[in-house]
Amino acid sequence: MYGIAQPIGILVRMLAVLFLVAATYNPSGYSYYHWAFHGDGSYWALKIFLGLLIIFGYVFCSYATWRSLRLLLSVPLLLLMVTCGWLLSDWGVLDLSDWLQRTLALEAGLVVLLGTGVSFSLIRYRLSGQLDSRTIT
């Protein structure tokens, strides 16, 4: 029996979501968005194939997040991230008037939201023993 909701497992899920979000779009100019919509017209089949994979990734993560967090926990999590942004900009760590930092902060927020959502059924199971199950018959 392997351990459920270990820190390393949550970290791996967070990193996978980070890879998904950063591969879709990031400010460096090397991302799916720049390659598919601002490049030349080559490799159109590969672009469609990877685009569908990316859409699948987002749909999968969004369903898992909505199912594990719902409104009752996703709203407090969003509130916490907004106040964290306010705190960091108040401390001078984060400059929200800078486009680059604002974009990175938004992407980090999305990664934390989806990463938490993907891990949260496991966290709740480990914390409380309440198992999230779906009847498929």
Added chain:
Amino acid sequence: MTAGGILVRTLTCFLLVFATWNPTGYSYISWARHSPWATAPEIATAGALLLALHILFTRIAWLSLGADGVSAALAILVAGLFTLSEFGLVDLWQRQSWVYALLMGFSLVLAIGVTWSLLKRRIVGQSNYLSPPP
């Protein structure tokens, strides 16, 4: 579900409740009320974190206990409180005793709720399923 696991969950619930408010004056609410406006971001961030944790723990406890479980836990805890008073360990004529009894009662109900699904699965082998989660 080991004794250490129960202890950690119980202490976490006590920490959550007593960090939010307690009568000594060293709590989140006292800090938030007596701080200048310049610390508003810190207060908001800590408040959002506490709010999220309170919602999470209350929801878990309510799902695993339900109205009848919470009533049973409260009835047992109130009976225990009067027992302590009967043996002279608690003076219920002081307001302070009631304040602490309320805080500890809330913490204990949260702790029982968080551990109950795990305990029940270990004792009688019946798991709690959320299908679909509310």
